[in-house]
Amino acid sequence: MDPAQESAAxxxxxxxxxxxxxxxxxxxxxxxxxxxxxxxxxxxxxPPAKRRRKDGTGHAAAATPKRRRNTSSVLDGxxxxxxxxxxxxxxxxxxxxxxxDAFDYFKENPSFFDVYHTGYxxxxxxxxxxxxxxxxxxxxxxxxxxxxxxFGCGNAAVAKNxxxxxxxxxxxxxxxxxxACDMAHTPxxxxxxxxxxxxxxxxxxxxPSYLEEANRVLKPSGWLVIAEVRSRLDxxxxxxDPQKFSKAIIQxxxxxxxxxxxxxxxxxxxxxxxxxxxxxKSIDWPQLKPCLYKRR
Numbered sequence: 001m002d003p004a005q006e007s008a009a010x011x012x013x014x015x016x017x018x019x020x021x022x023x024x025x026x027x028x029x030x031x032x033x034x035x036x037x038x039x040x041x042x043x044x045x046x047p048p049a050k051r052r053r054k055d056g057t058g059h060a061a062a063a064t065p066k067r068r069r070n071t072s073s074v075l076d077g078x079x080x081x082x083x084x085x086x087x088x089x090x091x092x093x094x095x096x097x098x099x100x101d102a103f104d105y106f107k108e109n110p111s112f113f114d115v116y117h118t119g120y121x122x123x124x125x126x127x128x129x130x131x132x133x134x135x136x137x138x139x140x141x142x143x144x145x146x147x148x149x150x151f152g153c154g155n156a157a158v159a160k161n162x163x164x165x166x167x168x169x170x171x172x173x174x175x176x177x178x179x180a181c182d183m184a185h186t187p188x189x190x191x192x193x194x195x196x197x198x199x200x201x202x203x204x205x206x207x208p209s210y211l212e213e214a215n216r217v218l219k220p221s222g223w224l225v226i227a228e229v230r231s232r233l234d235x236x237x238x239x240x241d242p243q244k245f246s247k248a249i250i251q252x253x254x255x256x257x258x259x260x261x262x263x264x265x266x267x268x269x270x271x272x273x274x275x276x277x278x279x280x281k282s283i284d285w286p287q288l289k290p291c292l293y294k295r296r
Contacts, residue, residue, distance in 0.1 A: 086112075087119020095290035099171075099204040103182040106171045113172040117154060131227035131266050132199050136161045138225070139195070146194035149217055151183050151210060152201020167193065184209035188217040195223045200266070202228060208248070208285045215252055215273065224254055224271040232289045233267055240286035242267065248285045253277030 090112055094102050106113045124130055136158060139148065144163040151169050153159070156178055159166035167188060173180035179187065184206060196214035204210070214224055233242040246256050246269065253274055260268040 086115050087123070090116040090119070092290070094203045096205065098206045099182045099184050099210065100206075102204060103171050103180075110172055110174075114174070120154065127265050129263060129265070131263075131268060132157050134260075134268065135197060135199055135225055135227065139164060143194075147192065148195040148197065149186070149188060149193045149214065150197045150199070151186075151214065152198060152203070153178060154199075154201075158197065158199075164195075184213050186213055186217065190216055191219045193217050193222065194219055195225065197225050199225075199227045200229060202226070202288060207288060208283070211249060211252060212279070215254075215279065218273050220273055220275045220277075222273045224249070224269075224273065226269040226271070227266050228269075228288070230261075230263070230265060230267055234289075237289075239289040244284070244286045245288075248283050251280040251283045253279050 093105065094116075097105070132154075139146070139158070139162045146164050148158065148162070148164050148166045149169060150156070150158045150166055153168035153170050156166075156168040156175060159168045159177060167186075168175075168178045169181060169183060169186055170178055171180065171182075181187065183201070183204075196218050198210065198214070202210060211224075218224065231237055232239050233245060235241045242259075242261075246259070249269075249271055250256060254271040254277070255274060257270045257272050259270070
């Protein structure tokens with residue numbers, strides 16, 4: 001081998017030896033170098049802050065404790081049940097006593113009358129249609145000069161919604177326009193009104209005397225309009241026979257003009273007093289079924 005080749009071969013050997021040494025050094029240094037510490041896990045996210053309502057001043061309003069809200073709801077329910085219980089008790093009383101006894105009862109306890117009518121209005125709010133509104137519309141479609149006697153007027157809805165002169169009559173008066181009396185004995189003059197209304201108010205055990213009083217105060221050809229709870233005139237459910245009910249009123253001196261029984265909650269009768277009529281000496285009045293409630 002000539003010197004040039006020998007020199008070249010030596011150089012290659014040195015490079016190989018140097019490369020090997022460098023690799024050994026790199027491997028040795030990599031083994032000795034300290035490993036970097038593992039990164040700490042990120043802290044868990046904090047729970048989202050609850051949104052708080054602000055009061056009128058811009059400050060966060062304190063939330064009503066759940067227990068307090070539940071307690072308030074329970075108390076409201078108890079009050080409603082208590083009020084409903086009072087109404088049912090008073091309603092049964094009116095159906096099972098005479099008009100005179102009812103008048104004396106409410107005269108001694110006038111606040112009970114407000115309890116009764118509050119419960120009555122709440123009960124009526126669940127009816128799809130109220131008979132008093134039908135009667136009001138009927139009056140509006142007839143002569144506004146007719147005078148009207150509203151027996152058992154309640155909150156005097158008829159007088160408040162028609163142009164007619166209305167004598168509002170009930171057991172208690174908390175309004176100067178309402179006449180407080182026993183409906184069997186009113187201060188109205190004989191043959192003085194054109195229309196007599198009984199809207200769910202034939203409640204006493206002596207209800208025929210109310211109709212006799214209406215007959216007295218009505219003019220000849222005057223109208224007698226009666227709305228009654230359907231169950232009270234359902235003989236299949238212990239109620240009176242509606243035909244027998246109509247017959248008794250006809251014997252009192254009226255003629256039946258029309259009957260509206262399409263509503264599932266009540267029945268409407270439209271009678272007219274005969275020009276010359278005389279009540280039968282003996283009338284077989286049917287007993288209207290009282291509205292009673294199951295004991296709870």
